[in-house]
Amino acid sequence: MAKPPGARVHLPVDLENVKPMRLQRLSLSLFGAIAAASVVLAMATVWLFLTNPVTVANAVKRRRRVALIRDLADALFHSLRSLLRYL
Numbered sequence: 712m713a714k715p716p717g718a719r720v721h722l723p724v725d726l727e728n729v730k731p732m733r734l735q736r737l738s739l740s741l742f743g744a745i746a747a748a749s750v751v752l753a754m755a756t757v758w759l760f761l762t763n764p765v766t767v768a769n770a771v772k773r774r775r776r777v778a779l780i781r782d783l784a785d786a787l788f789h790s791l792r793s794l795l796r797y798l
Contacts, residue, residue, distance in 0.1 A: 755786050762786075 759782055760767050770779035 751787070755783050759783055759786050
C-alpha cells in the first residue's frame with residue numbers, strides 16, 4: 712500500500728518537539744569536555760615521560776600500568792594544586 716506524496720509518517724518519537732539547537736549545544740559541550748580532558752591527559756603523559764622516563768620505561772617493559780597511572784595522577788594533582796595556589 713503506497714502512501715500519496717506529502718502524506719505524514721507516524722514515528723514512535725515525537726520529532727517535532729526536539730529542538731536541534733539544544734542537541735547541538737549539548738554535543739558541542741560534550742565534545743569540548745572530552746577534548747579538554749584528552750589534552751590534559753596527553754600533556755601530563757608527556758610531562759611524566761620527560762621528567763621521569765625510568766618509571767615510564769619500567770611500566771611499559773613490565774606491563775604494569777599501576778605505577779604509570781599513579782605517577783600520572785600525582786603529576787596532575789601537583790599541577791592542579793600549584794595552579795590553585797597561584798590563583
